[in-house]
Amino acid sequence: MSENQTPASPASNPASTASTASQPAPNTIGGPQFGGGLAKRGAAVVKPKNMRGTLRRLFDMTAGQRRELIPVFALSGLGAGSAVLSPLLVGLVISTIATGDPITTILMVLAAVYLVDWLVNFSQQYLMAAAGQHIVLHLRVSLFHALEALPLRFFDRHQHGELMSRLTNDVDNISETISDSFADLMVYVFTILGTLACMIWLSVPLTLVSLVPVALVFILAKVITTRTRPLYAKQQQVLGRLDGQVEESVSGLSMVKAYGRERAMIEEFEQANDELCETGTKAQTLSGFLMPLSNAINNFGFLMVAVVSGLMAVHGQADVGVITSFLLYVRQFSRPFTDIANIYNTLQTAVAGAERMFEIMDEPTEPADAPNAIPASNPRGHIVFDHVTFGYDEAHEVIHDISLDIPAGARVAFVGQTGSGKTTMVNLLARFYDVSGGRILLDGHDLRNYKLADLRRAFGTVLQDPSLFESTVAANIAYGKPDATREEIQAAARAAGADGFIGRLEHGYDTVLEGSGAALSQGERQLLTIARALLADAPIAILDEATSSVDTVTEQSIRRAMMRMTAGRTSIVIAHRLSTIRDSDLIVVIDHGHILEQGSHAELMARHGTYARMVADQSV
Structure with missing residues (x-):
């Protein structure tokens, strides 16, 4: 309109949410590929204000789409079952070879397990992608309907770019978390529980030894994430300022050129970009220590288990097949913990985006019609x-x-x-x-x-x-x-x-x-x-x-x-x-x-x- 009486109110910068990417880890012997749908290393993590309450609300909102997750849940159990069973079969093959018995049948069973594992993973990813997109479709439509019902007063207080960020980036973060991480998370949980049960069944002493590096990795992750969280928060703030500056530069380009402010605009951009680079470098360098140190701790734990199991074999307390299976389980058991930590970071960013989405949906809408409201079909105009x-x-x-x-x-x-x-x-x-x-x-x-x-x-x-x-x-x-x-x-x-x-x-x-x-x-x-x-x-x-x-x-x-x-x-x-x-x-x-x-x-x-x-x- 020709004039806007709305008082200027500070609007938050468009929040640039972190992207996620699939980061597969090396194959574990006899197990699935872990690491699909993890947060990209160094991606900014936005911590939600009320994670449990927001997750509960998301769960309630997707009641109509939960039926599509039932087959995904079942396939996760099958995938975890094949991952848990395969190391046991490998150990059985070794034991059979040691005793001189035929191994053809066991190899055929092992090959069948690997085939089932591949089919299950493929089907699970396909169904999860479809279910995730249907859930996100429902969320995006609900958010858009909420925006349509809001009064102009709300839009006076918010930048359009920031609202677009909520409708696109935040919902996309939820989509990626549901589609890429949810199925993997279920597989990891089932795999950890099944693997731990098999390890205890095979050898309690070796199980206790193998849990030591897992505890150390947890402590390491806690220390590093505590130090990187404020750096990532600052990175998000600088990135928001940079996005806002780019938006202003593009929308007001004709004015920038008219007043010859190109050089000054470039300098402002370079200053913000340098600050973002410096903050991001510190955060990503520090967070980059997590994976190498975790691998070193896991390798040390693997060595401890190998030494202890070797001593047990020398004293006749374990045969070579059991030791082989247990070593494979150790590799399989430690990896998902790091991946779950990364998924948790991705989940935090998605939940923070959901909170921003719910902030809009909780805004007061335009007043509803009175119960006895009258139509205005053909007013005279007095x-x-x-x-x-x-x-x-x-x-x-x-x-x-x-x-x-x-x-x-x-x-x-x-x-x-x-x-x-x-x-x-x-x-x-x-x-x-x-x-x-x-x-x-x-x-x-x-x-x-x-x-x-x-x-x-x-x-x-x-x-x-x-x-x-x-x-x-x-x-x-x-x-x-x-x-x-x-x-x-x-x-x-x-x-x-x-x-x-x-x-x-x-x-x-x-x-x-x-x-x-x-x-x-x-x-x-x-x-x-x-x-x-x-x-x-x-x-x-x-x-x-x-x-x-x-x-x-x-x-x-x-x-x-x-x-x-x-x-x-x-x-x-x-x-x-x-x-x-x-x-x-x-x-x-x-x-x-x-x-x-x-x-x-x-x-x-x-x-x-x-x-x-x-x-x-x-x-x-």
Whole structure:
């Protein structure tokens, strides 16, 4: 709109969430490939505020999609079973060879286990990908519906880029965690439990020895993550600033070039980028110690088990087959713990994204219709502002006790300096905001007593900044009346004076407006929105600075279109160019939320007051 009374409020930077990647580890002998769907080493981890509560809420939200996870859960058990069984079979093969018995049958069973393991892993990944995408589809649709239901007050307080980040990046993080990590996590848990049971069954002393390096890895991970968490938090903050700077640079590139600020913009970018590089290097270098040290501890533990098992074999307490199986189990047992720690980091980032998503879904929506709400199907257009006060926040009142009577069918103009409250009054009329005090009546009924959807359809609106969508010219004109025929669309375009330039486009009315019509001039885009409002044929017309961005010739064309659009209906025009509103039935002069004067052009000029001075200033 032409002015925004919303007080500037600090909006958080777009939170750039960490990506995840699959990082397979080397195959364990006789076991599955561990490491799928782990967080990329060095990826920033965002710690959630309430992990348990958020996970519970995610679980409740996906109740309708849980049935798809049942086969994934079953396959995880089968995959873990094959991983647990294969080392035992390998040991049996060794024992059989040592005794000189035939091994053909055991080898065939082992080969069958490996084949089943491959089929299970393939099927599990396929089903998990499908189930994960269905869950994320539900989450994304729920979030988008929540955004649609929010009042304009919410969008005034948040950057659009930050909201887009929640709808895309945060939900994508949840998607990657569900699709890549959930199935692996189930396999790891089943594998650890099954492997531990087999190890205890084979040898309790060797099991106790093998648990020592596992405990050491846990302690190491705790120490390193404690030191890296603040570094990753700082990395996220710097990355958010960098993303915001890039967004501003791209959206305001023409202004940057106009003022020759390219060098300064590059220097600011390089400074933020260097800070990000330095912070990321420290965090990733420190976190990079975890995997090599874990491997060293695991290898030392493997050596301890090998020595102890060798001594047991020398004293006849274990045969070579048992020792072989146990050593394979030791390798298989220690690896998933590191992978689970990485998955936990990925899960923290996903849950933090879910919290940001739920913050939007928990915002108060637009007020619901009253139980006895009445329809506004064909209003006459008699509007009354009855002692209306309003502020975008409690501390700053923008409209001060305004009373105004607008007869049905009248052409009314609001004039005044920028920030005087003109657009705010229009916002209140369309119930983008509700009044803080007083009331606004339409045909004798408080606006809050109407059904909101009906009330909004009663207004045909043309704003100062034209809003077009990446669709065809015809679809943009028919936005308020999707079932309009091509003849009706063309008639509206001719009435708005847009038919001429539309005919010069490559595909005419079927031309797709890329970049919201960036290839069109400001005046051409405005003419399309005029055509849209004419086609919608709403009972009440609102034109907010509709001619402020066009040349005088186009202004005359728009003015003629405005006269056709406002004929026979209540219309409210906000204008700085006073020449466009001289023929209005009522001109209302607003200043700092107060009505200073009202009357026709002739009456206000005869008073020699504020309006007369404004006209004189524009005539100079």
